[in-house]
Amino acid sequence: MTKPLFAPVIENAAAQGRVVLVCEHASNAFPKPWGDLGLTPDQRAAHIAWDPGALGLSRGLMQRLDAVLVHAPVSRLIYDCNRAPDMPGAMPAKSEVHDIPGNAAISPDERLARTRALYLPFHDGLHALLMQRIALGLRPVVVTIHSFTPVYFGRPRAVEFGVIHDADPALAVAIRDAGARLTRLNVALNAPYSAADDVTHTLRVQATPYGLPNAMLEIRNDLIADAAAEQAMADQLAPVINVGVAEIQKQAKAS
Amino acid sequence: MTKPLFAPVIENAAAQGRVVLVCEHASNAFPKPWGDLGLTPDQRAAHIAWDPGALGLSRGLMQRLDAVLVHAPVSRLIYDCNRAPDMPGAMPAKSEVHDIPGNAAISPDERLARTRALYLPFHDGLHALLMQRIALGLRPVVVTIHSFTPVYFGRPRAVEFGVIHDADPALAVAIRDAGARLTRLNVALNAPYSAADDVTHTLRVQATPYGLPNAMLEIRNDLIADAAAEQAMADQLAPVINVGVAEIQKQAKAS
Numbered sequence: 001m002t003k004p005l006f007a008p009v010i011e012n013a014a015a016q017g018r019v020v021l022v023c024e025h026a027s028n029a030f031p032k033p034w035g036d037l038g039l040t041p042d043q044r045a046a047h048i049a050w051d052p053g054a055l056g057l058s059r060g061l062m063q064r065l066d067a068v069l070v071h072a073p074v075s076r077l078i079y080d081c082n083r084a085p086d087m088p089g090a091m092p093a094k095s096e097v098h099d100i101p102g103n104a105a106i107s108p109d110e111r112l113a114r115t116r117a118l119y120l121p122f123h124d125g126l127h128a129l130l131m132q133r134i135a136l137g138l139r140p141v142v143v144t145i146h147s148f149t150p151v152y153f154g155r156p157r158a159v160e161f162g163v164i165h166d167a168d169p170a171l172a173v174a175i176r177d178a179g180a181r182l183t184r185l186n187v188a189l190n191a192p193y194s195a196a197d198d199v200t201h202t203l204r205v206q207a208t209p210y211g212l213p214n215a216m217l218e219i220r221n222d223l224i225a226d227a228a229a230e231q232a233m234a235d236q237l238a239p240v241i242n243v244g245v246a247e248i249q250k251q252a253k254a255s
Numbered sequence: 256m257t258k259p260l261f262a263p264v265i266e267n268a269a270a271q272g273r274v275v276l277v278c279e280h281a282s283n284a285f286p287k288p289w290g291d292l293g294l295t296p297d298q299r300a301a302h303i304a305w306d307p308g309a310l311g312l313s314r315g316l317m318q319r320l321d322a323v324l325v326h327a328p329v330s331r332l333i334y335d336c337n338r339a340p341d342m343p344g345a346m347p348a349k350s351e352v353h354d355i356p357g358n359a360a361i362s363p364d365e366r367l368a369r370t371r372a373l374y375l376p377f378h379d380g381l382h383a384l385l386m387q388r389i390a391l392g393l394r395p396v397v398v399t400i401h402s403f404t405p406v407y408f409g410r411p412r413a414v415e416f417g418v419i420h421d422a423d424p425a426l427a428v429a430i431r432d433a434g435a436r437l438t439r440l441n442v443a444l445n446a447p448y449s450a451a452d453d454v455t456h457t458l459r460v461q462a463t464p465y466g467l468p469n470a471m472l473e474i475r476n477d478l479i480a481d482a483a484a485e486q487a488m489a490d491q492l493a494p495v496i497n498v499g500v501a502e503i504q505k506q507a508k509a510s
Contacts (some may be wrong), residue, residue, distance in 0.1 A: 084465055085390040108391045115390040118381075124379045128371075135340035135370040136363045201464075209459040210339055 006031075006118050008070050008081075008125040011059070017066035019241065020133070020140040022126065022202055023058045024082040025051035026071035027148075034078050034114075037102025041164075048095035049075045053146040053224030053233075058145045060234025064242060067143075070126050077103065079118035082144075084199045085111060089198070090119070096153060126206055134210065141171065141245055142207040142214040147221040148192055160186040161237075162218035166195050166203040170251065172215040175244035182243065183236050185223075192218065213248050261286075261373050263325050263336075266314070272321035274496065275395040277381060277457055278313045279337040280306035280402075281326035284502040289333050289369075292357025303350040306402040308419075308479030313400045315489025320496060322398075325381050327373075332358065334373035335433070337399070337456045340366060344453070345374070351402060381461055389465065396426065396461040396500055397469040402476035403447055412447050416440040416492075417473035421450050421458040425506065427470040430499035437498065438491050440478075447473065447479045468503050 009026075028050040030036045036044060043049065055071060062069040072081045077100055083090040091114060093103045106114075133140050150157055161179055165172035172189060179187040193199055200216055207214035217237070224230045264281075279354055283305040285291045291299060298304065310326060317324040327336045332355055338345040346369060348358045361369075388395050405412055416434055420427035427444060434442040448454055462469035472492070479485045 085386050086392070087392065112387055112390040115386055120383055120386060124382070127379070127382075128375055131340050131375060132367055135367040137341070139341065160405040209456075209464065226269055 004117060005121045006072075006074050007121045009073055010125065010129065011069040011071075012062050012066070013068055013129070014064045015062075015068045016136060018141050019065050019067040019245065020130065020142050021058050021069045022142065022144040022206075023051070023054050023060055023071035023146075024080070024122070024144065024202060025071065025076045026055035026058065027073050028075050029073060030075055030078065031236070034102065037077055037100055038073050039077070039098075039100065040104075043098055046069070046098075047147070047149040047221060049077050049133055052221045053219070053230055054145050054147045056227055056230035056235050057147070057224050057233050057237075061145065061233050061238055063240065064234055064238035068129065068140075070129060072122055074118055079114045081122040082199065084201055085115040085119055087198060087201070096149075110120060123205060126202075130206060130210070130212070137162075142203065142212050143171075143241060144202055144214075144216045146216060146218045147224060148218050150220050150222045157192050157220065158186055159191045160220045160223060162188055162191040162193075164190050164194055164200060164216040164218060166200040166214065166216075167208050168211075168214065170248045171213040171244055174247040174250045175215055175217070175240055178243035178247070179237075182240050185236070198232045212243070215244070232236060259372060260376045261327075261329050262376045264328055265380065265384065266324040266326075267321070267334075268384070270317075270321045270323045272348070273396050274320050274500065275385065275397050276313050276317055276320075276322050276324045277397060277399040277461075278306070278309050278326035278401075279335070279377070279399065279457060279478040280323065280331045281310035281313070282328050283330050284328060285330055285333065289357065292332055292355055294332070294353075294355065294357075298353055299330070301353075302402070302404040302476060303353050304332050307400045307476045308451040308474070308485055311482055311485035312474060312479050312488050312492075315402065315486050316493055316496065318499050319489055319493035323361055323384065325384060327377055329373055334369045335395045336374060336377040336378075337454065339456055340370040340374060342453060342456070363392065369508075378460060381457075385461060385465070385467070395467055397454050397458065397467050398496060399457055399469075399471045401471060402474045402479060403473050405475050405477045407447070412475065414441050414446045415461060415475045415478060416442045417444075417446040417448075418442065419445050419449055419455060419471040419473060421455040421471075423464050423466075423469065425503045426468040426499055430470055430472070430495055433495045433498035434504070437495050440491070468500070470499070
């Protein structure tokens with residue numbers, strides 16, 4: 001069976017700013033040929049299917065930073081573009097307490113088909129965007145935007161704004177520091193999880209090998225639960241990102 | 256001006272072996288629209304334009320290892336696929352003692368055009384091959400094949416077989432050890448240069464982020480100066496690679 005290709009959605013491609021925002025978990029769409037994977041409407045609306053609020057926040061940041069925005073058009077439960085094809089989380093059989101019936105027994109051919117249809121177009125599209133900006137002398141700053149559930153496996157999470165780094169911590173540390181100074185959010189570095197949990201795949205593939213400054217931002221999803229909250233959070237975080245980027249540019253000049 | 260796309264050449268794509276051989280400097284072709292960049296025929300045949308002998312050796316290894324082989328179809332002087340678009344060596348204005356007239360003043364648009372025509376198709380093609388093998392559960396071992404000139408800036412080089420690693424040294428060390436044990440070649444780790452010289456771009460982009468075993472092999476080109484010598488070197492190095500791969504598989508099982 002030939003499956004369609006799902007290219008990433010790219011918004012504001014001609015942006016003048018250096019930041020490229022990436023939202024791998026923007027969508028809870030369950031298109032054919034996969035369909036709903038046997039999930040209920042409630043499950044398809046829950047954090048297991050996508051990062052609620054992340055796309056709205058990303059668009060708010062895109063406007064305020066004059067950034068490019070790249071986002072995935074399909075639920076992470078069909079293919080999680082922040083995971084390599086052999087990671088268990090790429091097409092998970094279980095997410096938190098939920099079984100995913102349509103992922104219970106994925107054949108190698110089906111794994112290959114989803115990799116071709118979803119993972120490769122997403123990463124090739126993002127890679128082309130980044131490399132073309134590099135070729136033009138506009139070295140990008142890669143910032144991925146995620147949201148996390150306030151209660152996980154029954155435990156509440158106190159952190160509100162997590163900043164996660166891959167091999168190079170500079171931008172994440174600068175954004176964490178700016179977040180602590182400029183907002184009243186409960187900010188933490190490498191929380192609610194870290195690169196050791198294999199959550200920095202996009203940074204590792206797209207930014208680290210090129211020495212591009214990068215960070216992964218995680219916002220607790222109860223703080224971006226509707227459009228007004230998303231915009232208010234974008235108002236808070238846009239200056240935080242700007243200050244973080246300015247700080248590492250200052251460090252780069254000083255070294 | 257629209258420029259053609261130069262996809263990598265992929266040979267033995269259905270190989271049963273786990274090794275994927277990559278030869279970024281296989282070709283000294285100078286196709287339109289760039290042409291010869293103002294170089295003489297002697298310069299276009301020299302080590303600055305390609306890695307003489309590397310493709311023949313790679314094909315010999317491909318047959319002996321039942322490996323896939325991926326190689327670039329255009330001279331590294333038009334675009335060096337082992338360099339990111341903003342590295343000086345990607346489209347060098349000078350190589351060793353030779354000025355490259357056609358690269359003396361490359362505009363941002365021309366840099367972008369070569370990146371699109373040469374770098375992106377090469378790396379997207381290699382990436383697709385690797386990810387599809389990963390999706391099928393056939394985790395590849397990435398080995399890049401290079402040759403180096405016996406005399407550089409007037410100085411002779413004693414090393415005959417260099418094994419270079421990126422972040423993960425395991426396979427390179429195992430191949431170096433096997434090379435020292437199984438051949439009479441002058442073998443050295445991270446010689447005649449190393450990752451610190453930014454020569455491991457392909458490994459860094461295609462293997463390191465996925466945790467794939469990887470190494471870069473460098474053979475002094477006077478030892479692979481004709482077809483018979485290439486085949487004799489493949490006879491020597493195929494068992495060295497096999498022993499190196501077996502050694503890291505043993506280490507992985509023991510850990």
